[in-house]
Amino acid sequence: MKRIQQHFEESAQLAQQLLGDKAFLEAMQQGAELLVEALGSGHKILTCGNGGSMCDAMHMAEELSGKYREDRPPFAALAMSDASALTCIGNDYGFDQVFSRQTQALGKPGDVLVCISTSGNSQNVLQAARKAKELGMHVLSLTGNGGGALGDLADIDVSVPWSGFADRIQEVHIRCIHSWIDAIEHELA
Numbered sequence: 001m002k003r004i005q006q007h008f009e010e011s012a013q014l015a016q017q018l019l020g021d022k023a024f025l026e027a028m029q030q031g032a033e034l035l036v037e038a039l040g041s042g043h044k045i046l047t048c049g050n051g052g053s054m055c056d057a058m059h060m061a062e063e064l065s066g067k068y069r070e071d072r073p074p075f076a077a078l079a080m081s082d083a084s085a086l087t088c089i090g091n092d093y094g095f096d097q098v099f100s101r102q103t104q105a106l107g108k109p110g111d112v113l114v115c116i117s118t119s120g121n122s123q124n125v126l127q128a129a130r131k132a133k134e135l136g137m138h139v140l141s142l143t144g145n146g147g148g149a150l151g152d153l154a155d156i157d158v159s160v161p162w163s164g165f166a167d168r169i170q171e172v173h174i175r176c177i178h179s180w181i182d183a184i185e186h187e188l189a
Contacts, residue, residue, distance in 0.1 A: 046132075047114040103132050
């Protein structure tokens with residue numbers, strides 16, 4: 001029982017810390033404004049990540065194209081998570097290109113690529129971000145502990161200041177995603 005309580009306490013402490021982190025909150029606001037502007041202008045959102053971050057990327061896309069809280073028209077959003085595309089590209093071009101090839105195929109100037117990586121150093125996510133920039137897309141990243149190389153590359157980086165296990169970073173990432181989708185629904189629905 002004590003171990004379970006410690007998990008909840010640690011998570012709550014991080015959430016409380018973030019409420020007082022002006023840079024974090026400003027980056028969150030900038031991310032919300034970017035997403036609202038892009039979707040409001042008819043652009044789309046592409047998302048990517050590995051492992052648990054892929055699940056977060058899928059969650060974001062499905063709540064945009066489906067529904068979060070409000071019954072409203074769908075927003076153009078796609079997680080680059082199709083197993084056949086990932087394995088085809090991975091087999092033919094290498095795992096580092098599984099997201100960049102899809103970004104090249106699907107992305108247009110003004111679209112937003114949301115890159116999710118707790119370390120900020122996943123090579124396939126970095127290559128997707130670079131390709132998005134080449135295409136004139138915006139790059140919004142969710143990272144942890146300083147942002148890594150992705151934080152430097154992104155137009156806007158929301159980095160969770162946590163050096164412990166990645167699960168705490170992932171918990172904050174899903175809160176960020178829900179916060180952004182709430183802002184989108186409030187502004188555009």
